[in-house]
Amino acid sequence: MSDQGIPFGKVPPEILSQFALSRTGARRREVVIGPDIGVDAAAVDIDGDILVLSTDPITGAGKNAGWLAVHVACNDIAVHGARPVALLVTLLLPGESATAHLDRLTTDIDRAARDVDVAIVGGHTEVSGAVTRPVAVLTAIGRVERSKLIQPAAARAGDDVVLVGSAAIEGTAILATDFADELRPAVGADVVERAQGFWDGVSIVTAALLAAEIGAIAMHDCTEGGIITAVHEFAVATGLGVRVVVESIHRREETDVIASHFSVDPLALVSSGALLVAARRELDIASRLRDAGFQAARIGEFTATGRRLLLRGKSIPLVPPARDELWRLLEERAGI
Structure with missing residues (x-):
């Protein structure tokens, strides 16, 4: 603090x-x-x-x-x-x-x-x-x-919320690089090496420019606070509610392994390399982005009111974490 x-x-x-x-x-x-x-x-x-x-x-x-x-x-x-x-x-x-x-x-x-x-x-x-x-x-x-020019206010209730990329790419790369010596004997050198390669995936420029060309209404990149914070920020910026299915949020195996080692929530871990896109449902923009070679999935929709997560079929309030999991871990390790 x-x-x-x-x-x-x-x-x-x-x-x-x-x-x-x-x-x-x-x-x-x-x-x-x-x-x-x-x-x-x-x-x-x-x-x-x-x-x-x-x-x-x-x-x-x-x-x-x-x-x-x-x-x-x-x-x-x-x-x-x-x-x-x-x-x-x-x-x-x-x-x-x-x-x-x-x-x-x-x-x-x-x-x-x-x-x-x-x-x-x-x-x-x-x-x-x-x-x-x-x-x-x-x-x-x-x-x-x-x-x-793409502006958040253009989104409307009923638009798809699409996630391009995976959760916690940046956070996984940081942990695998800065804590490599600790991780290698715990999770395996091969996992650490693959996770260190995630640095090459932190740019969303190409994906965002393509999404803009094929019909994105609004976009938001996922950074500090992870996917959960980014979804909440996106809803605030658009002035809409949102409903997201947690199980639809893509995570890589290396992220889950490293997050488990440090007991951090990958959905609240800094996530540069992931992009949120709002688009009219009839465009099926997730499919078009996959056809172009990107990991992309519809994870929810904007609503007129309310901000909710669907977790294993249960609706719960969307509450962003008080701080990013990376900061929490670094503070714990520093004894702050």
């Missing part, structure tokens, strides 16, 4: 609404999408061109933080139907081993930026006594025609 009594991780929505979302500066006519719960990026109209912008820090990952930072930032752009084009990179480094940290982070960031075909156009780097380990904060910038 911090000195304000807020758990590490995302600031709870009610506190964010009180202290941040109520203080958003001047009103500008250029703003098409502004800050809100469950909204992944901002959109600004500059003389008819729509720029989509998003900022994300990486604080929970150790190794591969640079790679993850690029993909997390670009994912937020793509869910609005925009193609990422540029990145601003801010790196805060502790004094000890600063050069080594800088070398590792910039190598990973460059590699990931090439992977999604975006340019690094600026940023800021400094060594600071305010951090005890490296912190990467990336701002991604994308572009889309106004007629093709």
